[in-house]
Amino acid sequence: MGKTVLIVDDSNTMRKIVSRALRQAGIDFDEILEAGDGQEALAVLGANKVDVVLSDINMPNMSGLEFLKAKAEDPAIKDIPVVMISTETGADIINEAKSYGAKGSVKKPFTPDLINETLGPLL
């Protein structure tokens, strides 16, 4: 059975690029959902059954880290795995994301193979 993934990024372009990489990664996704920031992402998770989330870190309204914190406090969605997408590779911010429950990170620009290696074990 196909999976559902949620892409969270304030850039419409990045959402399209991530979406294309997901399709090329060879993972069987039934549905690819999108949200423009953490707040929208929480609403999407509340209304849909999502298997995995790919989230940017720097976003307006609610950042990726704030999204992780809010998600961790909601028992209904706290166990959905989240992988962070970032330009910066600073260990500090990635470690902070992991401390809030992120299961991994991918650095831009990424290949479909990297997406597959990172998301595959979470599904």
Added chain:
Amino acid sequence: MIEHKPLYQAMKQAASNTLENMVFLEVMEHYDQSYEIPPEDLTWASLLIQDPVQGEIRLAMTNELLKKLTAAVFSLDEEEITQAQMDDILQELLNTIAGLFMTNLLADNQTFQLGLPEHGEGEFPELEPGSVAWKLMTADEDPLQIFAIGAPLVALND
């Protein structure tokens, strides 16, 4: 262990990797290093490097190339794309190139901070003396240029 590359190679690798993975575009050095994109065809974006040194990176290309890239990413005909989509593509490319450039240039795990990319308005600003230019082109010979501006940033070459 990340191999620390000199400034020129760091940017060349960042641009090639980003353009290939994000928009499937192969780039090489322009055969004419004195070539300048005519101002009427030029579109550009700028981003400030804020930490650990201060500087600026600019990405410039022709409107025609940006239109082609945008149409490919959004799977639209060139007539259907909007200026906002084109601006977004240019800024995302610049943001990713700058991030990878700094990663290539700095020591392992050294953090850095980038400003937000901004679409360039009006005439392309004159470059400071000592700025470094990367004059590239696609396989179709569409020109694309990147500039590193600011003495502290360029000094990372040393």
